[in-house]
Amino acid sequence: MQIFSINLSTSSNKLASCRRPLYFNLVLGFFVILGIFSWNVRAYGQIDQSNNSSPIEVVRTIAEKAIKETRFEFRYTMPAKYKETEIVDFSNNFGKNAPGVAYAASSIISGDTQEVTFEISHNDHVKIWINGEVAYDQAADGTVEVVYNEKTYTLKNKFNSRLQKGTNEIFIQAETKGKGDWVFYLQSAGMKEPSASAKNIYFSLEKLAPDIKGSNWLILGRFPAIVQEIETQFKPGEFYKSADEILTWTVPKMEIFADVINNGEFYNWNYHVGGFMWAMQALSDETKQLKYARFSRQWMNFMIDNRPLIEHQVKKLHGVKSAFNTMIDRPMxxxxxxxxxxxISRLVREGKFDEREEYTSFVSPIIAYAKKGQVRLQDGTFARKEPVELSVWVDDMFMGIPFLLFSAELSSDKSERERLYNDAASQVISFNKHLFDTGINLYRHTYSSTRPENRYPHWSRANGWGLWAAAEVLLRLPKHHPLYQKIMLIYRSHIDALVKLQNPETGFWRNVLDKTESKDETSGTAIFTMALARGVNNKWLKGAKYKTSAMKGWKALQTAIEKDGTVHGTVVGTNVSMDLKFYYNRPVMDNDTHGLFPLIFAGIEMERMLKK
Incomplete structure (x- = not known):
């Protein structure tokens, strides 16, 4: 493997636009009015064109586009000025190996008069004044504690302050014993997004030093002891004597970060990019074209090689939102x-390869996490703590169950293999118990163990994740397993419900499956098409209606794919809500990997089905 390369250019390749000029559309519209020719406009505004390409040829255009447009490189960027958490690292300016005192000044801009709860973590003693009043005064044990949650993080201490609407002055005195980091983290709910508990809060120098750009803070130090005359106020232009030194206000030293190019579309660290690389492995197997597996290996090697850098940026440079930060300590x-x-798929599929030891070292702690680290309900079902405590998301069937199956295949220990297979199979049964709506045979997006009466919508892609997980279990679980036939019944009842809900006019499935006012959506349609074709191919499904439904789904998907591999109509990542309009109004995005990798798997299964 190779050490990471860095592209210092901030420019990025722009995807070629597929939109036709306005005058072209006007001319076509004129001819339609005259009746010279016409076309059927499909979902998402795509023109319904005959596509005689095989499914594999179609999805290869998606893979080729990704290979062409992805560079596994970094660029240097500055941290965002307005961010969720304010972090000031005094040791960057003043060192960390001797005792001392430093000061920081800024303004909190509040969208309303409000009582706000702040969270803070720091190394040693910190005292905070807001609008001249002491708001916080507490020592610490030298450890800066940041607890990483699923999508947020929690700081050690809390304090309340009443902010006035507009500008609020904040002044901080921070001491160090000279035995480690000299830093504070400060955040509130309102810094992340406006909420019921906090409205529009951000930090700024727009009043204290309006000409200073790129920082929200001024700092002063190091002093050997507390300086009384500057304890509660900031004075522009003042200088202070410390021993033989003159000290003046300055800004914290800025760190630069290695960041992704082009938003890291095909090389970020999340489940849908990982899924895309898994799909590329499968495409390589199906086509015997090594370039697709090579692309997947490039991504995996890039991640393994750069994990030390990623952890350094998150932990040492305090880049909590830096590139690939979700790889570090996220319990999700x-x-x-x-x-x-x-x-893990490569470890199972391939025997010896040069990096096998590194892959094993990378995967082993993740296997341990899946077995013992992941939050679960008392019955063992995978659960989440955010945004609702101990909630069960059907998404997590896909997020966790296939990995358990591969872990079982990888294990050479018979009893361990059986435990992992049992866990995977039991997860399907448990998710079905908590989330499957037997009145309609669809999964609700979420189940809240603390509020089981809450009824969440039947979101398309979530149902896809659940169906895909069941199909993986049927494919990989030993057929003599005692839960195999129960899982087959779950899969078939789910499929039967979905076939009935396919849009008869377009062949797509809607974003909220059972609501005709909901729009057609690509990623869910791709997963359902894949699962139908896989069922036909493996003789789990018998009857012409299943093949017919898969064919209709595939024809619909072809209308969402441009000849250059651009894919339209995939709904972006989606949180949970009981509000149907939340799902109706989710934005769609071109080339979202949530939709790309299911499409590749759908193409593979459709190719096999049509060949039979």
Missing amino acids: LDYTTAPALPF
Whole structure:
């Protein structure tokens, strides 16, 4: 493997636009009015064109586009000025190996008069004044504690302050014993996004030093002891004597970060990019074209090679939102088992390869996490703590179950293999118990163990994740397993419900499956088409209606794919809500990997089905 390369250019390749000029559309519209010719406009505004290419040829255009447009490189960027958490590292300016005192000044801009709860972590004693009043005064044990949650992080201490609407002055005195980091983290709910508990809070120098750009803070130090005359106020232009030194206000030293190019579209660290690389492995197997597996290996090697850099940026440079930060200490299947699928798949599929030891070292702690680290309900079902405590998301069937199956295949220990297979099979049964709506045979997006009466919608892609997980279990679980036939019944009842809900006019499935006012959506349609074709191919499904439904789904998907591999109509990542309009109004995105990798798997299964 190779050490990471860095592209210092901030420019990025722009995807070629597929939109036709306005005058072209006007001319076509004129001819339609005259009746000279016409076409059927499909979902998402795509023109319905006959596509005689085989499914594999179609999805190869997606893979080729990814290979062509992806460079596994970094560029240097500055941290964002307005961010969720304010972090000031005094040791960058003043060192960390001697005792001392430093000061920081800024303004908190508040969108309303409000009582706000702040969280803070720091190394030693910190005192904070807001609008001249002491808001916080506490020592610490030298450890800066940041607890990484699924999608947020928690700081050690809390304090409340009443902010006035507009500008609020904040002044901080921070001491160090000279035995480690000299830093504070400060955040509130309102810094992340406006909420019921906090509205529009951000830090700024727009009043204290409006000409200073790139920093929200001024700092002063190091002093050997507390300086009384500057304890509660900031004075522009003042200088202070410390021993033989003159000290003046300055800005914290800025770190630069290695960041992704072009938003890291095909090389970020999340489940859908990991899924895409898993799909590229499968495409390589199907076509015997090594370039697709090579692309997947490039991504995996890039991640393994650069994990030390990623951890350094998150932990040492305090880049909590830096590139691939979700790889570091995030207790969530989305960021552990799911993106690791291509890694463990390669370990299972291939015998000896040069990097096998490194892959094993990378995957082993993730296997341990899946077995003992992941949050679960008392019955063992995978669960989440955010945004609802101990909630079960059907998404996590896909995020965790396939990885358990591969872990079983990888294990040489018979009893361990049986435990992993049992866990995978039991997860399907448990998710079905908590989330499967037997009145309609669809999964609800979420189940809240603390509020089981809450009824969440039947979101398309979530149902896809659940169906895909069941199909993986049927494919990989030993057929003599005692739960195999129960899982087959779950799969078939789910499929039968989905066939009835396919849009008869377009062949797509809607984003909210059972609501005709909901729009057609690509990623869910791709997963259902894949699962139908896989069922036909493996003789799990018998009857012409299943093949017919798969064919209709595939024909619909072809209308969402441009000849250059651009894919339209995939709904972006989606949180949970009981509000149907939340799902109706989710934006769609071109080339979203949530939709790309299911499409590749759908193409593979459709190719096999049509050949039979």
